[in-house]
Amino acid sequence: MGPPERDGGFSYTLAPPRASELNGFRIAVWPEDPSCPVDHDVVTAMDDALNALKAASAKVEVRPSGLPDDMATSHDIFLRLLFGAFTYDRSGLTPASNTALLARLAQHPRGEALYALRGTFQSYYSWLQADVARHELRQRWTEFFRDFDVLLMPVTPTAAPPHHNKPIDRFGRRIQVDGRSRPYWDQVKWSAIANVAGSPATTVPVRTGRDGLPVGLQVMGPSGGDLTTIKFAELLGRELEGYQPPPAFV
Template sequence: MSDVPSQSAVDQSRALAAGEISSRELVELYLRRGRRSAGAVIMGKSNMPPGNQDVQADNAVFGPSLNPWDTTRTSGGSAGGGAVVTAAGLAAFDFGSDIGGSTRIPAHFNGLYGHKSTWRSVPLSGHVPYGPGMGWWTDADMACGGAQVRDARDLVPILRAAAGTADHDAGFSYMLAPPRATKLSDFRVAVWGEDPSCPVGSDVAAAVDDAVTALRAADVKVTIRPASLPVDIASNHPPTAAPAHHNKLIDRFGRPYEVDGVRRPYWDQIKWNAVANVSGGPATTIPVRKGRNGLPIGLQAMGPSGGDLTIIECAALLSREVEGFVPPPAFA
C-alpha cells in the first residue's frame, strides 16, 4: 500500500476502485507526519477535475460538483469538491493546492475564505498532478499549498501545522511571521478594483465599494489604484459570480462566458488570481456580499511573501464589517 503514491494517476485510480487503498489512506500517505500529529482528522479526497486542470470540478468518475447556493452553477475549481463540503458544513476545512486560483476561485464561488500560502512555505513534494517521474520530489513552479475555511482565523492553525520544510530539507526551518497589525485601523490597504482593459462585473465592483467603505469607516489608510503598480493587467481576467456548468471534462481550449453580458475567454478566470502566484506572496479570498442573483461575491487580499498571518488577520477583521461567511440556505 505504501508505494501507491509513487504510481501513476491511472494506477492510483485502479487501486482505489479495487479497494486496495481508501481515499483517506492515500491522502494520509501524502501528508507530512506533522499535519496528522496536529490533530487533523482526515476524511478523504474531495472531487476535482482531471489533473486539477479546470476552474470547475468535474470528472468522468464522479461527475460535477454542484454549487450549494445554486446547483445549476459550478462549484469552481479545481478544489470545487472541497469547497462544497466546507461551505455545507460537512467538514471543517479543505486542504489543497493553488497554482492559479484553485483554492481562491471555489472559495469565491461558494462564499468561503480561501488562502494561497507564500510560495514554498508549505512543501508539496509528491503532490498530484505533478506526478511520478522528473521533479516528483520537488515543488511545481508557482504551486502553493492552500486551504478553504468558513472562518478566516481557522487558516492560522492549518498553516502552522502545514508550513515548514520538506523532510529532505532537514536542517532548514520556516517560521510564520506574526501579523503586522491586529487592529483594522492599523492596516494600510491599496485597492486595485478595476482596469480599463479588463472591466470587472458590476457585482464585484459593488463588493469593492462595500469593502472600501468599511475600511475607511474603520480609519484604514486606503489608496485607490496606486500609480506605482508593478504589473500590467491588460490581458488579465474580469471576475464575476459563479458561471453555469460547461459540458467538457477539461476545457483545454476554452469557451466564452459572460461578464455583465460581455463575452470573455473562459481561461481569463485565472489571470487575476495568477498575479499572486507569479509574485509568490500570499492571498486570501474574503466573502463580502451577495450578487444580484444571490450568489456569493468575494474579493482577494494580497500581501508580501511571508505575510500570510498579516493577510489572514486583515481578512478576519474586515469580515466583521462586511457580510463574511453565510451558510448556504439549504445547509443553514
C-alpha cells in the same frame, strides 16, 4: 512533518501580522483593470469593502502609482509557466483534447489555445525566460510591500459561472461580464497575480450577488506574510455581510 532533511534542519517561521486593527494597515486597492473587466457584483463588493475600511478610518490608497505589475504581463508569465508544466507531463493530452485545442486555434488564432500550444511545446530557454521574469516581478512586489501591508483586489471578474458541460473543450468557454462576452480564462487572471509573485492571498467573503451566489475579494500580502493577509481578512470580514449559506443549506 518538519523541515526536510535535505535542507539540513532549516526551518521557516511566518512573520507576525503587520497590524492588529484595520486602521493599522496600509492598504493598496486594485479595483479593476481593462485587461480583465469585472461585473457589477464585484464592483459592488469592492464598494462595500471600501466603505467598511473608510468607516474604520483605515489608510487606503486606490490604484497606487507604484504597482509593480500589470495584468497583461502577469497573465503572460503565468500561462507560460503553467503550460510549461505540460512539456514534462503530457499524460493529459488525449486525441479528443488535442482535436478540441486545434479546433479552437483555428477559430481564434490569437486566443488562449495559442498560449496553450506554445507553452506546451516551448523550449527550455523560453521557460527559463518566464522564470527569470517571475523572479524579477517578485522582487518588485517585495519593494512594493515596504510601503503597503496588503493589496485588496478581485478574485474573479464574476461570481461562479454556469456549468459548461463540455469536459474536453477547455478553450471554447465564455463568460458574461455585464452582458459582454469574455474568455473563460479571465477567471484566473486576478488570482494569478499573487500566484506568479509567490505571495500569499486570502479570500474574504463579502456579499451575495444578484443571482444569490457568494462574491468575495482577495487580500494579497508580502512573501511570508500569510498571517498578515489572514488577519486583515478576518478583521474586514467582521464588517461585511460575509458568506450567506444557500437556503437549502441553512
